[in-house]
Amino acid sequence: MKRSRYIAQKVGWALLTILFVITLNFFLFRVLPGDPARAGVRDPRLTREAVEAIRVRFGLDKPVINCFQSLNPMETGDCFINPLDTQFFIYVGNLLQGELGISYHTNRPVADMLMEMLWNTLLLIGLGQILAIVLGMSLGVLAAWKARTAVDHGALLFSLTAWSLPTFWLGIILLFIGSSYWGLPIGGRLTPGTVYNTSIERWLDIGNHLILPTLTYTIVFLGEYMLIMRSTLLDVLSEDYILTAKAKGISTFQILKDHALRNAMLPMVTIIALNLGFTVTGAIQIETVFSWPGLGGAIFTAVNRRDYPMLQGAFLLIAISVIFANLAADLFYSYLDPRVEDS
Amino acid sequence: MSPSPPPIRSFWRTFRRNRMGMVGAVMLILAVLIAVFAPALAPYNPYQPTRVTIDDIYAPPSPAHPFGTDDAGKDVLSSFIYGARVSLIVGFFASFISVVIGGVIGISAGFYGGKLENGLMRFTDIMLVIPDFPLIVLLVALTKPSLLNIIVVIGLLGWTSSARLVRSQTLSVKQRKFVLRARAIGAGNFHIIRRHIFPLVLPLIVVNTVLVISLAVLNESALSFLGLSDPTKISWGQMLNFAFTRGAMSAGAWWALVAPGLGIVWLVLGCTLLGQGLEQVLNPRLETHHLSVGSKMVARMMGMKEKPSEVKAVSGD
Amino acid sequence: MSSIVEVTHLRKLFPVKKGGLFDRQEKFVHAIDDVSFTVERGEVLAVVGESGCGKSTLALTLMGLERPTSGVIQINGQNIATLKGKEIQVVRRHVQMIFQDPYESLNPIMTIADIVAEPLKVHGLVKNKQERQERVIRALEDAGLKPALNFMHRLPQELSGGQRQRVVIAGALVLEPELLIADEPVSMLDVSIRAEILNLLLELRQMRGISIVMITHDLGTVGYVADRIAVMYLGRLVEIGPALQVLQQPHHPYTRALLSVVPVPNPRQRRERVILQGETPNPINLPPGCRFHPRCPVAQPRCQETDPMLQPVAAAHEAACLLLSSG
């Protein structure tokens, strides 16, 4: 009962956040300097008529919102315009149909392009996150358990340093080491031109290409998870119920497993969720360094080519993914922490 | 009886013993010194054009250029020293903006509560979920990549964590009885915030600022990497950007990459260590537990209240 | 001598978060429900009860820190329930509060002098540093911190618990109040030093004629300090009367039970204990009739229907129980 209300509330907030992101996304591109139509037209050989044609094609000739022809509040226009015939509603309407506009750069629907890349990014982020979480937490548990010993200090120093590394810098160094000494592929997702006899071969190829990006990703994010795990676990381990468990004659391993970890997981889940937004930063850099065909690389390309619909779409997709991931984490949290039910 | 030391001095006494924090502070101070005295320290002025030849480009380290030269034949050491300035300016000012916004939002939300808090924190939650970096990229790409824009954009988007932290700290300070006492003696909101809330939230804000600096520095370097920095300003990120786009690795000029990269690591690590150290001193998380060493237990068993100050008193005596 | 405090039909409700999405009915915590009493000048009134009975809310309401939902609180003849900002400040100067936890109620980064001087600054009562200094010293020494100069520049955490509580008291004294509200002033202190704080309060009453409302759950000490005792249960006064009478001849079954379970530090005095079963019910869903009836050892059917009023049982001694009227 109460959990259902908690869930409903979280879902509600997620939807509201998405709405906010959509609105922000729309206005960002219109408030900031630069004509969105002009932005797509880089070739000075295009005629004024052609520019106007593009404006019409992208709906940019319509008023921004009902009364405003432009975002300049001085320039109010006719208020009897059909509100559904304004840029904002056209935009939202298109969104609802899964249309994110046409890329200025490739002339393809942004949604299609993003979908192709989304899975690649999810693969990279997913694998990297899982490894970083598992390794980071293991290291954190080890450090907390051996608090104030050489093991702890070593792990701490390693994690802090790993956290401080600029992702792209680590990536480029690993790229050179990995390709020169370990014969690992330099970039891409597949070895182009290869004929795969089975899908296992194909996946092995993908896996081989994933090693370096994942390694970079893992190192960069492992540090933070380790630090958090260590400190929450230290907190949890100094709680009285740990002493109770110890007094019950329960072995250290079982205490860690049954009592400490589950309680320490609570802040971890929250932080992992909040961290998801941050992981995108890493993904952009890693995908660019390793030419991984994902959303991050797409953002890099789009930035370079000033492909605004693409940027807009990628940002929206990433934001929505992160919002949903957060929602999932919240729901997972409610499952982990029985106190949620009565909050 | 001799007058006891003021809080700042007793803080320093404890902090001095915190190895992590001290190392971080030294690292950070060193970086600041390098930045401040750049003109005196740098063998050349990287902003001053000099005549170079092909042989000067990516020249390996030599007595004339201890860190070698970069893709424009400039002395890497000098750029490195001057680069500290921009990296630090971005770090400090962006985090200053973030922390001021976060502090104001956090304190007002935490202190006034009610609808204001609800609104502010919901907004914070929304901003917290939105991935920062793509938005930073977007905004910098949409505006023009000048140093000021970068600082403002990084600063404007970095406040969420500060706001949450400050709010929760404000809430916990507000719960403490001395705030109720201040109310009981008839103090107004402003007085309470100024005299009781702010001074006690301040240490946390300082810790947070230090950590936000490291994030801002990392963000600046990532922006540079994406080609979204001001190319006329030499920062470590900018140096890396030139090294990447102009093939330092392929040319075998590792020195052009290593110095600025390590500079960033140095600065970020310094901030992180200092932040962690400060946090340990100001809010001694117990580095110990029932399965291990225990100063909290010891403190409790030795009759000390479980208050940070008490624990400090034990180790400080 | 007129009363310094007159509370009549005081009521304080806290709204609780609405239930479900379709549960429109708002619920309330009945923290204080129709409470009336007076405090005479120079008197020590102890308000006793278990946690959740509303005694802390009573303290905050008396201080003007919580607005009563209804009822009248007259302090020095002025109803603070209706006063506005500035006026309340003036009244507040005469009412000061002492808190339970001396570790918590002092700002750890302010010196003792600053803490004690703070009320003076807030109210803008002194013209110059010198006068402030003098008043701070006087307050500290009155609170037993002698010589005051030894303490003024120290920080709270450098003092022991007892000394801190004295600082809190000094901070209250500096405004020369007429009424002190002491919320569990000694419960966080070690047994060995409780008496000195209680004795200090009594001394102040003697020296300055200050009235004291002492909120406490510790029945052991009330007899020692209080002139009168008020017993609260679930937001209600169930018994009020002279301290000795209440302690030795309690009339309300709740008071009787409460007194019977207080441990006595004498193994030779084993008494019959009345141990009430269950726990104090939730103050949101109050039982009908007498609030105490579900746990009352002598409850009768009519207790479920009629809500008893306070009625005199002896001189200046009242209790709220239906059984009393029938004999």
Added chain:
Amino acid sequence: MSVTDLSTDFLLESAPPAHALVNVSFTLREGEVLGLVGESGCGKTTLMLSLMRLLPANGRITSGTVNFMGQDLLDLGENAMADMRWKHIAMIFQGAMNALNPVQRVGDQIAEAIVQHNYIQEKGVVDGRVAELLDLVGIGPERRRQYPHQYSGGMRQRAMIAMALACNPQIIIADEPTTALDVMVQAQILELLDTLRQRLGLSILFVTHDLGVVAEMCDTVLVMYGGVTVEYASVDTIYNDPQHPYTRELLRAFPDLSRPTEKLASIPGHPPRLNALPPGCRFAPRCPAVFDRCHTEQPALHQVKLGHWASCHLVERM
């Protein structure tokens, strides 16, 4: 259980070790309730954790024996000791909210101890035992599926007691089990403990600072101050014939409802910090009957009469 000359030190960073416990000896007989009394920081908790060998890692037991069931607990291997805990010596902690794992069902936490020590595997049997235990402490067995936060303070303490009884231990160490509870709930818990003791023949080591509770619950009392035994005697002797000035002062400072008008006394000063102990008698700085020797020489525990021990130079002289 008999404890002799138990001493515990804490190793401190940049300071000499603190002697938190010095030569404490006592005997806990079957069915006896031994009260351990003292102000905060007098070494009560250290003693308790030393007995269970649950000290934090910088705590060191430096001497003494703990004889129990014909063995010295201090000589047992870690596994044997782990087996000893709860099966034979169980504990009840202060503040049961913190002592119960917030994310585990109460029933499961009780069952954990049973499974750990009795190796009962069948779920039904364990379940039955949990229900039985909860029933024993007056909690409806259906509430075993609930989490600690759904319990009230008193119920949590009851659940703690049920947990302590899980393996039918001979000894229960109760560390301030009623502190922070309301007086009525305290009475309920004390009554429950008393009933259980009589029914199950438990020995209880009752740690508290509340002299009233001690008077009502205990058979013998051990008064501690600054890590040393101050006085050790039967409860009647302690209250009616205290020998040590500290005991006397403490009793005078404790309010007695039966004598409401009697003037309360206080002991000026505060208990010593364990890393800054006075050289002589640890109580000397606060003692009303102090004389020169007290500042230089630590008094030994002296038997005043049979079963009554006190450590004071005054007692020795007699």
Added chain:
Amino acid sequence: MKRHYLILCALLLLLLAACGGSQPTTPADSGDTGSSSQTVTTPAAEAAGPVIVRVGWGGSPDTLNPGTAVLAEAYTIFELVYDSMYQLQPDGSYTLELAESVDVSADGTVYTYTLRDGITFHDGERLTASDVAFSYNLYASQEDFPFLPIYTSYFDSVEAPDDKTVVLTLTEAIPNIESQLIYLYVLPEHIWADVPDAAEFENTAMIGSGPFKMKEYRQNEFVSLDAVKDHYLKGPQIDGAVFQTFDNPDALVQALKTGQVDMITEMPNTAVAALRNDANVQVVSGPPLSPSVTDIIFNVVTPENCPPDDGICTGHPALQDRNVRLALAHATDKQNIIDVVLLGLGAPGLTLIPDSLGDFYNDQIQDYEFDIALANQILDDAGYVDSNNDGVRETPDGRDLIFRLNWPSDSVDSPRMAELLAGNWGQIGVRTEQQSLDPDTLTSICCPAFDFDIILWGWGSDPDPSFLLSVMTTDEITTGTNETGYSNPEYDELFVQQATTLDDAQRIAIIHRMQEIAHHDIPYIIPYYAQEVQAFRLDRFRGWLTDAGKVALEDPSSLLVIEPVNR
């Protein structure tokens, strides 16, 4: 225990994966096996596997639709997969491709092409004259194709009287028909006729008639092509080609070094020295097959030429004075810029018409010498003196010679060039305020707004100079193509003349004259003509065209002739 297990597991996983990666060919032995696959191919597949040349590049086609494509990468693929009427050869000449012969009418307006026999599309359908006519008419009629209509602007009609004959009628005789037709790729009518909106067609199947056919295309990942061994002209010697995208220029070079690709189409010039030391690698450099030019744009628009609608025209007045521009030209050390920015891999530039345009390039022009003293003298003489001794000269009416200097933020080299220019010009008392701008903002301040002083930018061109020449005509000021605002009636006149002069030599003479005018008037300083730098491995393929005068190893002319080393 479990914890250790977890860590161990993860480490094992990584190790296994790493081992899996290092198992296959190392760079040293990859040449011997001739294996195309780096990692996964089983030994059996390796022996019998197809011989595929792996090309690394920094981009990816923006689209496979020839009508809407912009990027050079797309045109590379078009060249391989499609055929057109003419083929541009690396030496700059044109050969007939689809047609075996052409007959031009006496007045030069009717071209009758006879197609070769046996041309088929990759899906097996025959390529006939009607496909050609359909394609040309499509390009001419599609308004949403941004560039191609330019090449069809002289078309009057295209007809296919029979399967083998295409009759192209022009509105007037033009000199450069070949260069107009090379980008008009012939598309299969049986596919494109059914496409509802040609501008939105993604064309991923990409059926063409060229020597390679599309196998797999993943945008921003790779393009994989199969060889058409029985192509009607000359089938490739190899079995296929893949183009792999590397976002990072260093990664591109590293991929070549480690043998993960056989050829790279671009690289940072800084890597050249290191690659030249690699025995397995050969670096080639020279003028690019696709001409391009880097320019320093001066805002010289006069008030009367300021575009009435869009013009803001805030240029520094001093730049209107040729003396100032001349001084700047004399104060520009082009060789130093080439050394630092290009590491020597470029030639000093003269005008917008680069050396890669072959005969159209006028190499007889004497460039302004780098001479600071002379430059100072010129400014002194023209009345620009530093009267207030702040190191910056002023115009006679007292305005400082401080110029805004902008460049596109996506340019790697411009910031370095700007630094050097600032140094050079600083010596003659000219200061710059530097700012990089994103290309859109730059476009918006550039032209036709003329809200700038100096911009560093560049142009790409087709093999005919018409377009580059048009950039300096008065007519293009309002359209924004003329980015300097330069206007010279004599030049405009010559531009019209060259467009209709059919005789090659005569046309070249006019164009040379136009360059002289432009060079004399200095609306631009052209710092350099950059060379194309490419590199390939020697251990797997041989026969790359390295001595053709221009460099484009990814061009069909190279990919058709290379063959495996060990065959």
